[in-house]
Amino acid sequence: SQKIEQNSEALNIQEGKTATLTCNYTNYSPAYLQWYRQDPGRGPVFLLLIRENEKEKRKERLKVTFDTTLKQSLFHITASQPADSATYLCALIGSQGNLIFGKGTKLSVKP
Amino acid sequence: SQTIHQWPATLVQPVGSPLSLECTVEGTSNPNLYWYRQAAGRGLQLLFYSVGIGQISSEVPQNLSASRPQDRQFILSSKKLLLSDSGFYLCAWSPQQGVGETQYFGPGTRLLVL
Numbered sequence: 001s002q003k004i005e006q007n008s009e010a011l012n013i014q015e016g017k018t019a020t021l022t023c024n025y026t027n028y029s030p031a032y033l034q035w036y037r038q039d040p041g042r043g044p045v046f047l048l049l050i051r052e053n054e055k056e057k058r059k060e061r062l063k064v065t066f067d068t069t070l071k072q073s074l075f076h077i078t079a080s081q082p083a084d085s086a087t088y089l090c091a092l093i094g095s096q097g098n099l100i101f102g103k104g105t106k107l108s109v110k111p
Numbered sequence: 112s113q114t115i116h117q118w119p120a121t122l123v124q125p126v127g128s129p130l131s132l133e134c135t136v137e138g139t140s141n142p143n144l145y146w147y148r149q150a151a152g153r154g155l156q157l158l159f160y161s162v163g164i165g166q167i168s169s170e171v172p173q174n175l176s177a178s179r180p181q182d183r184q185f186i187l188s189s190k191k192l193l194l195s196d197s198g199f200y201l202c203a204w205s206p207q208q209g210v211g212e213t214q215y216f217g218p219g220t221r222l223l224v225l
Contacts, residue, residue, distance in 0.1 A: 034213060043201050043216030044155070089155070098170070099205075099214055103154035 002027045004092055006102040013080060014110055021075040021105045023090035030092040033066055033073050038087045038104065047088075048075075080109045113138035117202050117217035124224050130175075130189040132220050134202030137183065142204040144185040145214065146177055149199040161185060162207070197224045 005024045013019050023033070032051045036044035050057040050066045050073070057064045063076040077084050087104040094100040114137045124130060136142055146158040157170045159177035167177050174193060178186045185202055199221055203214040 041199075041219070041221070043203070043219050044214075046213050046215065049213060098157055098160060100157075101155040 002094060002100070004028075004090065004100060004102040006088075006090060006105045008105045009103070010106045010108065012108045012110065015081060017080055019077040019080045019084065019107055019109070021088050021090075021107065023073040023075070023102055025071050025092055028071070028092055028094075029068075032093070033064075034091045034099070035062075035064055035073075035075050036089040036091060036101075038089060040087075044089055044101075077107075080107075082109050082111050085109050113204070113215065115202060115204055115215060115217040117200075117220050119220060120218065121221045122223070124192050124222065126194055126224055127191050130187070130192050130196070130222070132187040132200055132202075132222075134185040134187075134217055135183055136204045139183070139204070139206070141182060141207050143207060143212075144179060145203040145205070146185065146187050147201040147203065149201060149219075151198075155201070158187070192224045194224050197222055 003026045007022055032049055034049045035047045037047055038044040048057055048059055048064045050064045052068055061078045065074045073090060085108050087106045089104045090102045091099045116135050118133055143162050145160045147155045148158055149155050159167055159169055161167050161179045164179050164182055175189050199219050201219045202217040205212045205214045
């Protein structure tokens with residue numbers, strides 16, 4: 001069956017460091033992958049979409065990579081700030097054409 | 112610009128009572144609409160999605176139902192709530208290009224069934 005795994009439930013880092021979050025998937029061949037941010041008690045907010053033919057995508061301090069051979073996406077936040085603290089979700093298109101979300105990684109950036 | 116509304120923001124209901132959660136979208140037409148549930152410590156679970164008025168697809172068999180009486184209105188209902196229905200309910204919309212396109216979420220409804 002298809003699975004999405006964000007293998008860290010929580011990640012704690014120091015302000016100014018680069019945060020790296022991992023999303024692995026099995027039994028998928030997604031055309032693209034998305035990353036969302038979710039703050040406590042609020043709905044997820046779309047951040048980035050990367051297509052299978054793109055190795056890397058950047059948006060300000062965010063960088064996403066997509067390795068279809070490893071079946072993995074990495075999400076980086078450079079020069080992290082306490083305001084970046086949130087849960088980050090990756091999402092893929094399932095076999096039914098619906099978006100399927102990972103459980104998320106809760107990032108805490110300490111000042 | 113597009114906006115999505117959900118109400119109520121929070122709800123406390125006794126077991127066995129009915130439920131009606133409403134979601135409306137503004138600034139777009141013919142969107143795909145979705146209902147998700149997020150239980151504590153768990154990921155987003157897709158409950159229903161709709162590609163048009165009166166067209167509802169159910170992902171998970173349960174005591175919940177959904178309806179889309181108007182193009183930009185999506186309603187989640189139950190006749191009798193269970194304790195296990197507690198959770199954070201999110202409505203989302205996406206453009207009509209495809210069911211798996213980027214989704215835009217509402218603020219959510221926190222439901223506690225006692």
